[in-house]
Amino acid sequence: MSEPLLRVEGLVVEYPGGRRRPGLRANDDVSIEIAPGETLGLVGESGSGKSTLGDAILGFAPVTAGRIWFKGEDIVQADPKRRRQLTRLIQPIFQNPFGSLNPARTIGATLREGPLAHGLVSPGEADQKVAQWLDIVGLPPATARRYPRDFSGGQRQRVAIARALIMEPELVICDEAVSALDLSIQAQVLNLLSDLKRRVGLSYLFISHDMAVVEHMSDRVVVLHQGRVVEQGPVDEVVNHPSQPYTRSLLSAVPLPDPIAQRARRAARKETP
Amino acid sequence: MTALGRFLRQPLALAAATVVVLIVAACLLADLIAPYDPLKQDLMAANQLPSAAHWLGADSLGRDILSRLLYGGRVTLSGSVLAVSVFTVLGLPLGLIAGYRRGAVDRVLGRVVEVIFATPVIIILLVVLSVFSANLTAAMITLGVLGFGSLFRVVRASTLAAAGELYVKAARAAGLSGPAVLRRHILPNLWGQVIVQVALFAASAILTESGLAFLGFSVKPPNPSWGSMIGEASNVLSSHPFQLLPPGFVIGLVVLALGLVGDGVRDVATSRGGSGPAPSVAQTAAPALQSTTASAQSGIGGQPLDLPDDPTAWADDAAEEVEVWLTVRDLTVEFGPAGRGVTVLKGASFEVRAGEVLGIVGESGSGKTVTARALIDLLPPGGRIMDGSIDYRGDQVRDMSPAQLNRLRGGQIGYVPQEPMTTLDPVFTIGSQLDEVVRRHDRGSRAARRARALELLELVQLRDPASVLSRYPHELSGGMAQRVGLALALAGRPQLLIADEPTTALDVTVQQQVLDLLDELRARLGMAVLLVTHDWGVLADLADRALVMYAGQIVEVGPTTAVYAAAAHPYTRALIAANPATAQAGRPLPSIPGQVVPPGSWPVGCHFADRCAEAMPACLAGPVALGRIGSGRASRCLRSERTPALVGLEAEPVEGPAGPSRNGTGPARAAAEGSK
Numbered sequence: 038m039s040e041p042l043l044r045v046e047g048l049v050v051e052y053p054g055g056r057r058r059p060g061l062r063a064n065d066d067v068s069i070e071i072a073p074g075e076t077l078g079l080v081g082e083s084g085s086g087k088s089t090l091g092d093a094i095l096g097f098a099p100v101t102a103g104r105i106w107f108k109g110e111d112i113v114q115a116d117p118k119r120r121r122q123l124t125r126l127i128q129p130i131f132q133n134p135f136g137s138l139n140p141a142r143t144i145g146a147t148l149r150e151g152p153l154a155h156g157l158v159s160p161g162e163a164d165q166k167v168a169q170w171l172d173i174v175g176l177p178p179a180t181a182r183r184y185p186r187d188f189s190g191g192q193r194q195r196v197a198i199a200r201a202l203i204m205e206p207e208l209v210i211c212d213e214a215v216s217a218l219d220l221s222i223q224a225q226v227l228n229l230l231s232d233l234k235r236r237v238g239l240s241y242l243f244i245s246h247d248m249a250v251v252e253h254m255s256d257r258v259v260v261l262h263q264g265r266v267v268e269q270g271p272v273d274e275v276v277n278h279p280s281q282p283y284t285r286s287l288l289s290a291v292p293l294p295d296p297i298a299q300r301a302r303r304a305a306r307k308e309t310p
Numbered sequence: 311m312t313a314l315g316r317f318l319r320q321p322l323a324l325a326a327a328t329v330v331v332l333i334v335a336a337c338l339l340a341d342l343i344a345p346y347d348p349l350k351q352d353l354m355a356a357n358q359l360p361s362a363a364h365w366l367g368a369d370s371l372g373r374d375i376l377s378r379l380l381y382g383g384r385v386t387l388s389g390s391v392l393a394v395s396v397f398t399v400l401g402l403p404l405g406l407i408a409g410y411r412r413g414a415v416d417r418v419l420g421r422v423v424e425v426i427f428a429t430p431v432i433i434i435l436l437v438v439l440s441v442f443s444a445n446l447t448a449a450m451i452t453l454g455v456l457g458f459g460s461l462f463r464v465v466r467a468s469t470l471a472a473a474g475e476l477y478v479k480a481a482r483a484a485g486l487s488g489p490a491v492l493r494r495h496i497l498p499n500l501w502g503q504v505i506v507q508v509a510l511f512a513a514s515a516i517l518t519e520s521g522l523a524f525l526g527f528s529v530k531p532p533n534p535s536w537g538s539m540i541g542e543a544s545n546v547l548s549s550h551p552f553q554l555l556p557p558g559f560v561i562g563l564v565v566l567a568l569g570l571v572g573d574g575v576r577d578v579a580t581s582r583g584g585s586g587p588a589p590s591v592a593q594t595a596a597p598a599l600q601s602t603t604a605s606a607q608s609g610i611g612g613q614p615l616d617l618p619d620d621p622t623a624w625a626d627d628a629a630e631e632v633e634v635w636l637t638v639r640d641l642t643v644e645f646g647p648a649g650r651g652v653t654v655l656k657g658a659s660f661e662v663r664a665g666e667v668l669g670i671v672g673e674s675g676s677g678k679t680v681t682a683r684a685l686i687d688l689l690p691p692g693g694r695i696m697d698g699s700i701d702y703r704g705d706q707v708r709d710m711s712p713a714q715l716n717r718l719r720g721g722q723i724g725y726v727p728q729e730p731m732t733t734l735d736p737v738f739t740i741g742s743q744l745d746e747v748v749r750r751h752d753r754g755s756r757a758a759r760r761a762r763a764l765e766l767l768e769l770v771q772l773r774d775p776a777s778v779l780s781r782y783p784h785e786l787s788g789g790m791a792q793r794v795g796l797a798l799a800l801a802g803r804p805q806l807l808i809a810d811e812p813t814t815a816l817d818v819t820v821q822q823q824v825l826d827l828l829d830e831l832r833a834r835l836g837m838a839v840l841l842v843t844h845d846w847g848v849l850a851d852l853a854d855r856a857l858v859m860y861a862g863q864i865v866e867v868g869p870t871t872a873v874y875a876a877a878a879h880p881y882t883r884a885l886i887a888a889n890p891a892t893a894q895a896g897r898p899l900p901s902i903p904g905q906v907v908p909p910g911s912w913p914v915g916c917h918f919a920d921r922c923a924e925a926m927p928a929c930l931a932g933p934v935a936l937g938r939i940g941s942g943r944a945s946r947c948l949r950s951e952r953t954p955a956l957v958g959l960e961a962e963p964v965e966g967p968a969g970p971s972r973n974g975t976g977p978a979r980a981a982a983e984g985s986k
């Protein structure tokens with residue numbers, strides 16, 4: 038088997054407690070792998086530790102124990118300089134298209150700063166690069182001079198995608214990347230993400246509470262419950278033949294957008310308490 | 311508009327800033343503009359009142375007061391500039407570091423500031439002055455050190471908040487160094503507050519310097535400073551009270567002006583978008599579009615072109631048998647200043663039938679919440695009903711007095727708001743908030759009311775209701791808050807429950823429990839439910855009939871099963887197809903191009919036309935009415951009648967007798983059961 042792009046091994050993340058608050062173990066012995074070009078879906082209830090896992094990979098969460106290997110190197114143990122080089126290749130797209138762009142900076146300034154910080158482009162080339170990525174995500178070049186407040190949620194999410202991909206990453210952590218969007222806009226953004234994956238050869242860690250979205254996007258799925266992995270496998274298998282009761286209850290809780298099937302399911306649920 | 315531009319538009323703050331600048335400039339230019347040497351004594355002029363020679367008079371030694379004010383201002387102002395510099399140089403960077411790094415650094419700095427806050431400023435200053443033999447520089451540096459804590463706290467708190475923003479996280483992921491993140495993403499959001507603090511501190515530094523000078527701790531006589539002038543004037547106060555006026559007035563004026571500048575900056579800083587909620591769509595509408603459509607909408611001679619929908623259009627074939635509880639006709643809602651308001655809901659007509667669940671579905675901003683809240687005259691501030699009628703079992707809601715409306719709301723009609731957590735008062739327990747509502751409906755003893763409150767909490771299946779009564783809102787989970795919101799709405803034993811997005815903020819498993827609860831309650835209590843949702847799964851789960859909204863209009867109405875089986879309106883169809891739950895795996899999702907037209911930019915014709923794959927010239931020509939397309943079904947589309955699927959549907963009626971009954975076996979259920 039080829040070397041995975043990302044391997045998380047026995048990850049434990051503990052948020053320190055306060056004076057009266059006990060510490061919280063948000064990830065407990067989590068192990069996952071993502072192959073190059075693969076999309077791994079991550080599902081679970083709120084508070085199950087989905088975002089914590091993403092944050093740990095991005096370096097935002099305190100790793101108490103365990104290893105995170107990226108392209109064969111341990112990024113938890115790496116010195117800060119090397120870690121910074123490696124984490125350029127891992128970029129996030131966050132849920133909230135309103136909070137994830139600095140309201141005081143133009144879109145162009147936001148998009149430019151990452152590549153400049155890493156020396157991916159010279160200051161002279163930066164504008165061209167920004168224009169190129171705006172075009173790829175389907176926004177006009179004039180976007181660069183405007184502020185986030187001028188754009189709708191879907192457009193901002195396109196900007197957030199451009200900001201992640203302009204770094205030329207190999208792994209993108211999509212943390213509820215489409216959850217705040219309306220259905221018609223969500224479809225546009227999901228298509229864009231799939232399309233970019235094919236064109237650029239990306240891998241995604243696709244975090245969402247929405248089973249249908251995860252099912253549509255992912256090759257494999259991991260189910261988290263109270264910080265632990267309860268089930269993982271190919272998406273068809275997990276969705277159609279879940280082996281764990283928790284996965285089954287999670288899946289059946291999502292109402293189907295089909296009144297006849299959904300009502301049959303509700304009736305069945307009532308009969309077997 | 312830039313922050314500076316907004317500041318300049320506040321007349322008072324602008325005037326105050328001008329005063330400060332003029333006074334500072336005059337003091338700096340004292341060498342050029344002062345009419346006399348400030349030390350030159352002219353005993354002939356001693357204690358003169360203002361005159362042509364001495365505009366502000368002369369002091370007891372015959373020195374020109376205006377000149378002494380101008381030169382004295384240099385001492386006072388440079389002293390406070392020094393104090394302010396120390397204050398800023400310490401407070402700003404330390405606040406940034408503490409807020410950004412947190413942890414031990416933050417704790418240590420926080421402790422230091424606490425200690426400084428606890429020290430008596432004047433005593434320390436006097437000690438410093440006696441050690442450094444009345445050296446004003448030492449005193450002002452000390453003042454800055456003793457005062458920086460207030461700036462530190464403000465900066466730290468804002469940095470802490472800003473550091474939690476997603477855009478800061480994203481910048482860090484993009485590899486920006488700590489200083490770069492602080493400089494580019496955090497500082498720009500902080501300037502307003504820093505300026506406010508600096509202005510306030512400058513004012514207090516001027517007052518402190520004056521106080522010290524008054525006590526004789528500042529300049530050596532005969533050199534002037536504003537404070538020493540006050541001291542000198544007070545010596546001759548009884549015989550020549552006027553001499554106190556010029557220095558007193560200047561000090562007062564500068565302090566007041568600095569305060570006003572601070573206030574002005576604060577207003578600008580808090581009114582600016584910052585990381586707050588996004589501007590409403592109405593505000594972001596393209597101005598060019600707005601002007602063209604606004605003129606188009608008013609039509610010829612100012613007459614609205616829109617035709618009212620024919621309310622009989624979507625009646626069931628067996629309409630007489632259906633008992634209707636709520637009838638809404640041509641409801642139109644506007645937001646914004648009267649005369650320049652923007653229409654956000656246009657001509658909505660529908661009815662809620664006995665015991666049914668009517669689902670209103672649509673995208674964000676389509677007008678679902680506005681529709682629901684208008685029904686019970688509970689529009690958010692700025693919103694008003696412009697037209698239409700609302701008939702609840704024979705009573706006209708729009709003609710009701712406030713007292714009647716109060717009885718209707720929470721009485722026959724219960725309302726659960728979109729985010730119940732935000733409508734619960736954080737300082738009262740659930741018990742007291744529930745009791746307040748219960749008291750409106752049941753005038754019993756305390757014990758009886760408590761029993762009723764417990765009964766309500768049991769009704770919404772909260773575990774351990776007694777403990778919930780004694781809790782505060784922040785001690786509830788999202789699912790519990792939703793149940794409490796339901797209990798509050800049920801207190802008046804409503805016949806119609808309006809639930810706005812009752813499960814949107816909840817996890818799927820909790821959502822399922824709340825939906826089950828709603829389903830059970832309506833069956834048990836025989837209520838009708840108006841369910842607002844954007845989730846087609848929730849709609850499919852509970853609604854007997856569906857009402858689809860797009861850009862402020864109802865675009866489709868029909869039994870839920872029929873709408874799903876064969877949506878009539880192109881928007882409904884496209885939306886169902888775009889749902890990943892129903893889409894084909896491995897294929898791109900069939901998405902709808904473009905985005906929703908915001909209110910204020912609606913076209914004269916079909917609101918969906920610019921995104922519709924089937925649009926034709928006629929669609930743009932004029933308003934499209936909600937037209938009948940079958941028994942109990944209507945669609946606002948010129949092409950709907952020709953939809954082949956519908957023709958088939960009509961030939962083979964899905965509905966039995968259309969009278970929905972109270973036990974929850976409406977036509978949709980019948981169809982669902984029939985097909986099992």
Ligand SMILES: Nc1ncnc2c1ncn2[C@@H]1O[C@H](COP(=O)(O)OP(=O)(O)OP(=O)(O)O)[C@@H](O)[C@H]1O
Nearest residue numbers: 590591592645654673674675676677678679680690
């Ligand atoms: N307080 C307000 N002031 C000005 N405009 C408002 C206000 N509340 C709502 N609107 C506007 O009215 C329109 C309809 O809003 P409404 O809240 O009914 O949408 P919705 O369908 O409930 O959306 P969501 O799914 O986001 O809750 C929107 O364009 C919105 O911008």
Ligand code: SF4
Nearest residue numbers: 916919922929947948
């Ligand atoms: S009226 Fe025309 S533009 Fe509007 S939905 Fe129907 S076909 Fe499309």
Ligand SMILES: [Mg+2]
Nearest residue numbers: 678679728810
């Ligand atoms: Mg709403």
